[in-house]
Amino acid sequence: MPVDILIVDDSAAIRKILQRVLRQAELNVGEVIEAGDGVEALAALKNRKVGLILSDINMPNMDGLQLLTQIRGSQEHKDVPVLMITTEGSQNRVLEAVSLGASGYVRKPFTADQIKEKLTGIL
């Protein structure tokens, strides 16, 4: 069954690149929806379920770690894998994301192969 995916990043360029990577990956990808920050992401998740979330950390309004906390605390979406894709590369930040329930972590800049490898492991 195809997996619907939510991409959360305040940059339209990164959202577009990730859309391309997902379409080109030999994965069973269904609908790909986009959000520009954590607030938009939660709104998008109100009336639907997704099988995977790719999220930036450093975003306006609600950052990726706050979003991750909300998702892990939600009855409906708590088990959805969340892959963090971010410039935040310090060990502390990675450990913080993992302790909050991140399923994986990719540092920007990234290659298509890095994303595909992580997604293959998660999906």
Next chain:
Amino acid sequence: MEEPVAQDRLVGFIREASSGVFQTMLGLELKPLADYTEIDPAPTNAGILSLVGFAGLWAGTGAFICSVKMACRIADALFLSEHDSVEEEVLDAVGEMTNMILGNVKTELEEILGPMALSIPTVLYGRDFIKRNQGKHEWTVVPFDFEGERIEVQVCLSRNQQNEHGRHAAKPHLAGV
């Protein structure tokens, strides 16, 4: 003036981050030019100025500066479509490049200076911008060439007195423009 990080190390971080981001995300090779420092930078007439703030025990500003032509070239490579004037996608592309380059510089600096926060980029389009910081601190300027177009990445850091005395929570701030 107290230097937070040795000049050659900071320049190395900026060169590595800039070249890595251009190579990995755009497939473009930057040619590094001679770096320098300045206290009162000359007006920026390149066309695009993108700024991020750093906050922590050391705080300051990072800047990414390029021409409109170069900004369009960056947007072309990221969006895989042509851009010939400054529009939303061009500003978005430059903002994200700033975020990636200076975000990676920040990660390296954190190993030396402790945890830092990074602001969301602010991208400006215009001519003859003059940027300054209140303390008259030194900017490290690291220029690159790409097919005759000049790109500059600049960083200015100073010890954050407010943070040291615990009077205010550290928040990234931008140089005045």
